[in-house]
Ligand code: FES
């Protein structure tokens with residue numbers, strides 16, 4: 001399953017502190033914990049199951065000692081080091097645990113204020129270049145930009161439905177009337193769509209929509225040009241650069257943890273330059289916009305996105321749907337089964 005070979009966001013970094021935290025990815029229960037050394041803050045993601053008698057490691061605690069940080073199981077107190085190996089069995093202190101006494105360790109790293117986990121290394125067939133790491137997005141790592149994390153938003157729909165909603169300019173005048181669009185200005189330009197070869201994703205340039213309030217703090221309407229990128233089947237980035245009349249540059253990345261065929265959890269990583277709103281105002285704006293999307297997106301049936309994988313596609317398309325059609329082809333090329341039909 002290619003989904004298990006991809007990096008997925010699982011939780012905001014700031015939620016993993018001194019205590020272990022339980023989480024799940026693609027049906028795999030995880031324990032996340034952090035090594036709090038002098039300059040060591042590494043995050044670990046393991047199966048939330050002790051290799052001894054199966055207790056949940058997330059009910060345990062993190063011990064900091066001379067030997068570094070260890071995760072202690074809540075049941076018999078076995079201690080596991082950062083690489084997952086059992087280092088100490090309190091009931092038999094002289095016992096030297098063999099390599100098989102090891103937690104089930106997954107790859108984990110932090111990016112854009114989130115912990116990303118990959119359940120399986122890529123199989124023999126190599127993944128497209130951009131998929132072997134969590135998606136990078138400019139200017140997500142540029143310190144000249146202010147970055148704000150919004151979410152998590154738990155949603156009763158598939159990750160692909162939500163990505164498609166994010167790529168869709170033509171709902172702005174209806175779902176976000178007075179905020180991101182206006183009924184009387186509903187026409188959009190889909191721009192140029194470049195479909196990467198070999199699953200390299202999509203880039204959409206010069207998409208345009210009329211926006212009455214294009215950003216937090218804006219007070220008049222304008223045609224706004226956007227650039228979209230889809231670097232990962234469950235992530236998309238929208239970028240709007242400052243122009244002569246508008247001092248604000250924004251890049252908003254939607255990243256999603258697929259929780260099942262019809263369930264997902266989303267975050268927005270917002271990077272801004274020139275916006276005088278506070279972080280709280282930016283988050284409140286994004287929360288409000290997302291609250292407008294939620295009822296419509298959760299109402300869509302089927303919740304899985306019809307890409308023609310297992311059934312004939314039953315949805316019809318209009319000329320403004322070019323980007324969503326390209327996205328569906330991208331999912332098809334990659335062989336994404338989760339959240340599609
Ligand atoms: S179940 Fe974890 S130490 Fe026994």
Ligand SMILES: [Fe+2]
Pocket residue numbers: 165171175176293
């Ligand atoms: Fe929307």
